[in-house]
Amino acid sequence: MENIYANDFDISPPQNDTFLDVNRSQLQNEVGMIHRIQVIQNVANQLRRAEEVAEDQPPRWFQNWLTDENAFPSRMETRFNRMETRFNRMETRFNRMDMRNTKTENIQLRSMGFPINIVPFLGGTQPDDDLPEIRSVKDIDGLTRDQCARYLDGYGIRFNFNESIKMKERLRDALGLISVYDLSHHFSGFN
Numbered sequence: 093m094e095n096i097y098a099n100d101f102d103i104s105p106p107q108n109d110t111f112l113d114v115n116r117s118q119l120q121n122e123v124g125m126i127h128r129i130q131v132i133q134n135v136a137n138q139l140r141r142a143e144e145v146a147e148d149q150p151p152r153w154f155q156n157w158l159t160d161e162n163a164f165p166s167r168m169e170t171r172f173n174r175m176e177t178r179f180n181r182m183e184t185r186f187n188r189m190d191m192r193n194t195k196t197e198n199i200q201l202r203s204m205g206f207p208i209n210i211v212p213f214l215g216g217t218q219p220d221d222d223l224p225e226i227r228s229v230k231d232i233d234g235l236t237r238d239q240c241a242r243y244l245d246g247y248g249i250r251f252n253f254n255e256s257i258k259m260k261e262r263l264r265d266a267l268g269l270i271s272v273y274d275l276s277h278h279f280s281g282f283n
Contacts, residue, residue, distance in 0.1 A: 187216040191247070198268030211267050213246035229269050229277040232260050237282040256281040 149155075157163060190212055198208035207227040212218055219225075223239055226232055235243070240259045244251045247266045251259050260279040264270070 183216065184214075187212070187214055190216065195266070195268035199270060202269060202271040202274060208267060208269060211247070214248040215246070217246075219243065219246060226263075226267060229264055229274045229279075232263055232267075232269070233277070233279050235260070235263075235282075240282070 157167075191214060194209055194211045198211065201208055210218060210225065220242070223242060224231060224235065226235075226243070232240070237253070237256065237259070240263055241251070241253060243263050244259060244266070247263075249262050249266055251262055253259075257279045264274060264277075264279075
């Protein structure tokens, strides 16, 4: 009879809690909860007091910053320089994105047989007015060596000035002229 509640895992059988035990555990939980609430309220009161004190005076780092006469202009100049550098980088990235978007648009236009749009230079400007407009591979084939080199420089493409057909092919690719017709066009050398 003594092994009636024994099992393979040596786990004691469940016991029925008395009403007093249940009440005691509930009271202990309530006391613990009240204690936690008091701790939170104390922390909140401390933070309120710290804010009230802080309202009377500016933070110490700000006071130090204002009292050092040389620090203010140099720090501001440093920050402005950093901001200008960041803006320049952002502008360069936007210009590259604009160039790539126009190139992608040109690829789609050429696949449907339409002439291309003018691709802005890497600096964000349009090609110079004295450069002929390029709307097709035939326009590229009519460029002089100097005009082709100016276009390639504007698009930030490396090239060898002694090449002729390769320069035109690089310009063709940079503008998005990569339809079957454009790729099958055989460029002539420079005049």
